[in-house]
Amino acid sequence: MKRQWLVPVCGAAVLAVLGVVIGEFWVKVATEAVIMVLFAASFSILYGQTGLLSFGQGAYFAVGAYGFALSMTKLDLPFPVCLIAGVVSATLWAWLTGYLCVRLAGIYFAIMTVVVAQSTFYMIFQGYGITGGDNGIQGLIPPPVLQNSRVYYYFTLIIVAGAYYAYYRIVQSPFGLSLRSIRENSVRARFVGIDVRRHTLKAFVLSGMLAGLSGALFAPFTRTVVPQMADWMASGKAVFMGILGGAAHIFGPVLGAVVWVFLDAVVSGFSVHWPLIIGLLVFFIVFFMPGGVMGLVASYAGKRHFEQEEGQPS
Amino acid sequence: MELIVSQVFSGLVRASLYFLVTSGLTLLFGVVGTLNMAHFSLYMIASYFTWTFHYCLMEYSFAVWAAFLCSAAVMAVLGLVIEKVIMRHLYERQLGDQLLTTFAMVYILDDLTKIVWGSSPLFVSRPDILTAIVGVGPVSFPASDIFVLLLGLASGIATWYLLARTRTGRILRAAYSYKEMLPALGIPIHRTYMGIFVLSVILASIAGSAWTMMGMVDLGQAHSLLIESFCVMVIGGMGSFVGTALSAVICGLTYSFAILYVPKIATLLIFALAGIILIVRPWGLMGQAGRLH
Numbered sequence: 001m002k003r004q005w006l007v008p009v010c011g012a013a014v015l016a017v018l019g020v021v022i023g024e025f026w027v028k029v030a031t032e033a034v035i036m037v038l039f040a041a042s043f044s045i046l047y048g049q050t051g052l053l054s055f056g057q058g059a060y061f062a063v064g065a066y067g068f069a070l071s072m073t074k075l076d077l078p079f080p081v082c083l084i085a086g087v088v089s090a091t092l093w094a095w096l097t098g099y100l101c102v103r104l105a106g107i108y109f110a111i112m113t114v115v116v117a118q119s120t121f122y123m124i125f126q127g128y129g130i131t132g133g134d135n136g137i138q139g140l141i142p143p144p145v146l147q148n149s150r151v152y153y154y155f156t157l158i159i160v161a162g163a164y165y166a167y168y169r170i171v172q173s174p175f176g177l178s179l180r181s182i183r184e185n186s187v188r189a190r191f192v193g194i195d196v197r198r199h200t201l202k203a204f205v206l207s208g209m210l211a212g213l214s215g216a217l218f219a220p221f222t223r224t225v226v227p228q229m230a231d232w233m234a235s236g237k238a239v240f241m242g243i244l245g246g247a248a249h250i251f252g253p254v255l256g257a258v259v260w261v262f263l264d265a266v267v268s269g270f271s272v273h274w275p276l277i278i279g280l281l282v283f284f285i286v287f288f289m290p291g292g293v294m295g296l297v298a299s300y301a302g303k304r305h306f307e308q309e310e311g312q313p314s
Numbered sequence: 315m316e317l318i319v320s321q322v323f324s325g326l327v328r329a330s331l332y333f334l335v336t337s338g339l340t341l342l343f344g345v346v347g348t349l350n351m352a353h354f355s356l357y358m359i360a361s362y363f364t365w366t367f368h369y370c371l372m373e374y375s376f377a378v379w380a381a382f383l384c385s386a387a388v389m390a391v392l393g394l395v396i397e398k399v400i401m402r403h404l405y406e407r408q409l410g411d412q413l414l415t416t417f418a419m420v421y422i423l424d425d426l427t428k429i430v431w432g433s434s435p436l437f438v439s440r441p442d443i444l445t446a447i448v449g450v451g452p453v454s455f456p457a458s459d460i461f462v463l464l465l466g467l468a469s470g471i472a473t474w475y476l477l478a479r480t481r482t483g484r485i486l487r488a489a490y491s492y493k494e495m496l497p498a499l500g501i502p503i504h505r506t507y508m509g510i511f512v513l514s515v516i517l518a519s520i521a522g523s524a525w526t527m528m529g530m531v532d533l534g535q536a537h538s539l540l541i542e543s544f545c546v547m548v549i550g551g552m553g554s555f556v557g558t559a560l561s562a563v564i565c566g567l568t569y570s571f572a573i574l575y576v577p578k579i580a581t582l583l584i585f586a587l588a589g590i591i592l593i594v595r596p597w598g599l600m601g602q603a604g605r606l607h
Contacts, residue, residue, distance in 0.1 A: 103593060111548055112592050119586075
C-alpha cells in the first residue's frame with residue numbers, strides 16, 4: 001500500500017518546490033495545469049469511472065467561472081465566498097441538467113451533453129444584460145495577498161490537492177466501485193441491486209462540482225470569463241486531458257492535465273499549429289496507447305491495482 | 315401575409331441547408347453506427363475547395379457547376395483516403411474511441427484548412443444569376459436562396475432514389491436493418507462501408523458547395539451549423555434519412571419564426587426540442603422504436 005504513494009508524493013514535492021525555483025511564466029503555466037487537473041478529473045469520473053463520455057464539462061466549468069465572476073462584480077462578495085458561489089452554482093446546474101442527461105446512455109448521452117454545453121454557451125452569450133454576452137466579464141482581481149502569481153500558485157495547489165484527495169477517496173470507496181461496475185455492465189449492476197440512475201446522477205453532480213471549482217479558480221487566474229468557456233470545443237479539452245492521462249487511472253487526470261498544459265505552452269512557443277499536433281497526439285493515443293500515459297506507465301511497472309482496470313467503457 | 319410567406323421561405327431554405335449537411339451524417343450513422351464528428355469539417359473543406367475551383371474557372375459560364383463537380387470529386391477521393399486510413403479501424407471499436415478519433419480529426423482538419431487557405435474569410439464573386447432577386451408579387455426571394463432550396467430538394471430526391479430504387483440502396487438499407495446479414499449474403503461489407511462513407515462525404519460536399527454559393531467561406535462555418543445539425547439528426551432519428559428531412563423542415567421553420575418573435579432564444583428553442591426528444595423518445599421521430607444502435 002505504501003509503494004503506490006511514492007509517485008504522487010514525489011510529484012507533490014516536485015510541484016511544491018517548482019513554485020519557488022522556476023520563472024514567472026512557467027509558474028503561470030504550472031498554475032493553469034494544476035487548475036486543469038480538476039477539469040480533467042471531472043471528465044474522468046464520468047468516463048473513466050462510470051463509462052459515460054461527456055462532451056459537456058465545459059458548461060459546468062463556465063458556470064463555475066461565471067458564478068465567481070458575477071458574485072464578485074455584481075454582488076461584491078468577498079473572494080472566498082465568490083469561489084464557493086461558483087462551485088455551488090455549477091453543482092446546481094449539474095444537478096438540473098444531470099437529471100435529464102443520466103436517463104440516456106452511450107451516444108445519446110454524449111449528444112445530450114453537447115446540447116447542454118451549447119445551450120449553456122448560448123444562454124451566457126445571449127444574456128448580455130447580466131453576463132456581458134460576447135464580451136465576457138473582466139476585472140476579476142483576487143485580493144492583494146493572492147495577486148502574486150507564485151502565491152496564487154500555492155493557493156490553487158492547496159485547494160486542488162484537497163479536492164483531488166476527496167476525488168481519490170471517492171473513487172476508492174464502495175461508491176466508486178459501484179460506478180466501475182456500472183461502467184462494465186450497467187444491466188448487471190442493476191441486477192446486483194445498484195440504483196444505476198441515482199449513482200450516475202451523483203457522479204454527474206460530482207463531476208459538475210469539480211469542473212465548477214476548476215472554473216472558479218480559473219476566473220481570478222485569467223481575470224476574465226468568456227462564454228466560449230462553455231462550448232463543446234472547450235469541453236473537448238477535458239476529454240483530451242482525461243484520455244491523454246489515462247481515463248480510468250486514479251492519477252490519469254493529473255498527468256493528462258499537466259502534460260496537456262505544458263505541451264500547449266511549449267508548442268505554442270514555436271508553432272501555431274497546436275490543434276494539428278494535439279489531434280495527431282490523440283490519434284496516436286487512441287490507436288496505440290488506449291490507456292493513456294498512466295496506462296503505459298502502469299503496464300511497465302507491472303502493477304495492476306483495481307482502479308487501473310482498463311475495461312473499455314461501453 | 316407577406317411576412318408569413320417570406321418566413322416560411324427562409325425557414326425552408328434553412329431546412330434545405332440543415333438537410334444537406336445532416337443527411338450524410340445520418341446515413342453514415344444508420345448504416346455503420348459511427349458518428350463522424352468531423353463531417354462538418356469536411357463540409358467546410360468542401361466549401362473551400364468549391365471556392366478555389368470557382369475562383370479558377372470564374373471566366374467560364376459553367377463555373378458554378380464545374381466547381382460543384384470538381385469539389386465533389388476531390389472530396390470523394392479524400393473520403394476514400396480517410397475511410398481507408400482511419401474509419402476502417404473504428405468500426406469495431408467502442409463508441410468512446412470513435413467519437414474521440416473523429417473529434418481529433420476535427421482539430422486536424424480545421425488546422426489543415428487554416429494552413430492551406432489562411433484564416434481570413436474568402437468571398438465568392440457569384441455569377442449574376444445567383445445574385446438576382448426574384449420578385450413574386452409583393453414578396454422577393456434572393457436567387458441564391460432559391461438555389462439552395464432547389465439543391466436540397468434535388469439532393470434529397472436523388473438520394474431517396476438511390477436508396478429506394480437501386481440495388482446499392484437496397485444493400486444500404488439492409489445494412490441499416492441488420493448489418494450482420496450482409497456478409498452472410500455474400501455482400502462485401504467493407505466495400506459497402508466505404509461506399510456509404512464516400513456517399514456521406516459527397517453529400518457534405520454538395521452542402522459545402524451550396525454554402526459557398528451563398529457568398530462567403532470562413533473557418534467558423536462548420537461550428538455554427540454543427541450543433542443545430544446534431545439537433546436535427548437527433549429529432550429526426552439518428553440513421554433515418556426521411557426523419558432527417560422531416561426534422562430539417564421542422565427545425566428550419568421553428569428557427570425562422572422564432573427569430574421573428576423571440577430572437578434571443580431562437581437557437582435555444584431548437585436545443586430544447588432536441589433535449590425533449592432525447593428524453594421522451596430518444597430514437598427520434600422516425601427512428602426505429604427502441605433502437606439505440
